[in-house]
Amino acid sequence: MTSPNAALQIDDLHKSFGGLHVIQGVNFTVAPGERRLLLGPNGAGKTTLFNLIAGDLKPTAGQIRLADEDVSDLPTFRRAARGIGRTFQILTLFSRESVIGNVIMALLGGRSQRWKPYGAVAKDPALRREALDVLARVRLDTLADRPVAETSYGEKRRLEIAMALAQAPRILLLDEPLAGLSKEERGTVSALLAELPRDLTILMIEHDMDVALAFAEKIALLHYGRLIVDGTREEVIADPRTREAYLAQ
Ligand SMILES: Nc1ncnc2c1ncn2[C@@H]1O[C@H](COP(=O)(O)OP(=O)(O)OP(=O)(O)O)[C@@H](O)[C@H]1O
Ligand SMILES: [Mg+2]
Incomplete structure (x- = not known):
């Protein structure tokens, strides 16, 4: 039923x-x-x-x-x-990218901008602000420009939650x-x-x-x-x- x-x-x-x-x-x-x-x-x-x-x-x-x-x-x-948004039991981040770069990719996932070259889009100040807002929700805004490879395991877990939230599930x-x-x-x-x-x-x-x-x-x-x-x-x-x-x- x-x-x-x-x-x-x-x-x-x-x-x-x-x-x-x-x-x-x-x-x-x-x-x-x-x-x-x-x-x-x-x-x-x-x-x-x-x-x-x-x-x-x-x-x-x-x-x-x-x-x-x-x-x-x-x-x-x-x-x-x-x-439907999700996080995974095994982390699935782009570790060479920055923390904010990962969120920007997640934000772009559902938008037409994703077809433009990533380098150009990632500099868009409005998009960056939006990504920082999402990062603040998981308390990672102060680490925005750090490469993911240099973050702790706990920070990576929080970043994964941010990426799921970025898609406004x-x-x-x-x-x-x-x-x-x-x-x-x-x-x-x-x-x-x-x-x-x-x-x-x-x-x-x-x-x-x-x-x-x-x-x-x-x-x-x-x-x-x-x-x-x-x-x-x-x-x-x-x-x-x-x-x-x-x-x-
Ligand atoms: N793609 C797959 N092909 C074959 N068997 C699979 C596949 N995915 C899961 N299984 C099997 O299905 C069963 C359930 O696995 P699942 O990963 O869903 O368990 P889980 O409840 O998440 O366990 P855990 O608490 O260890 O994460 C297990 O026996 C697993 O080996
Ligand atoms: Mg499991």
């Missing part, structure tokens, strides 16, 4: 890699503005689910709706244009944004995530339970490609299946 007000709705989604049935009939609805956490043990299929939502993988069966539009057959760039998919960060960096990233505007819907995969639980209002637990628990934070924590499948790891 279609929920008329859902930001994202997934119906009976399946994905197999050869004989490996990684996503096994997932049904899932995310309301506009919601902060939803996707939990699950290693190999449960969480990143695969993100790849299916973003369009990097084609489902074997099932449907994905973004704000009432069926996007199941759209390629990644068209889904991005309709408002309606729904943001964050794949373990805190993985590998120091305690201090985790604090910085969770604070900036908490500041993101409520018209942005966020779906986050995260293993750091303290940060994740502080962030999420609703939680879905994926186990061997099935959502075995899906509800409010309190419901999911109280459910014995959560302990069995996840916390006992």
Whole structure:
């Protein structure tokens, strides 16, 4: 059934890699503005689910709706244009470019200017200002001209979030944004995530339970490609299946 007000709705989604049935009939609805956490043990299929939502993988069966539009057959760039933004579990930055250069490329991603020579476009003061505004949201504006190769791991993680934000998504998919960060960096990233505007819907995969639980209002637990628990934070924590499948790891 279609929920008329859902930001994202997934119906009976399946994905197999050869004989490996990684996503096994997932049904899932995310309301506009919601902060939803996707939990699950290693190999449960969480990143695969993100790849299916973003369009990097084609489902074997099932449907994905973004704000009432069926996007199941759209390629990644068209889904991005309709408002799906994401970060990756493994960083995908242009490390020879500057911090601001990466954001400018992300800003250009959806615009006609991208066909002009990059060197000329990158000097455009309006574009630079816009990129600095995005960098300020992740507290990287003071490092704008530093080559990415010379930034810390935590700064690279924040830059990746900036690049996703640059495309003004309606729904943001964050794949373990805190993985590998120091305690201090985790604090910085969770604070900036908490500041993101409520018209942005966020779906986050995260293993750091303290940060994740502080962030999420609703939680879905994926186990061997099935959502075995899906509800409010309190419901999911109280459910014995959560302990069995996840916390006992
Ligand atoms: N392109 C692929 N081809 C074949 N198998 C794949 C592919 N991508 C993922 N898998 C398999 O699908 C299963 C789920 O992988 P996935 O990366 O989605 O898990 P995950 O829940 O994100 O795990 P983690 O917590 O370790 O990131 C794993 O068994 C993985 O080996
Ligand atoms: Mg993963």
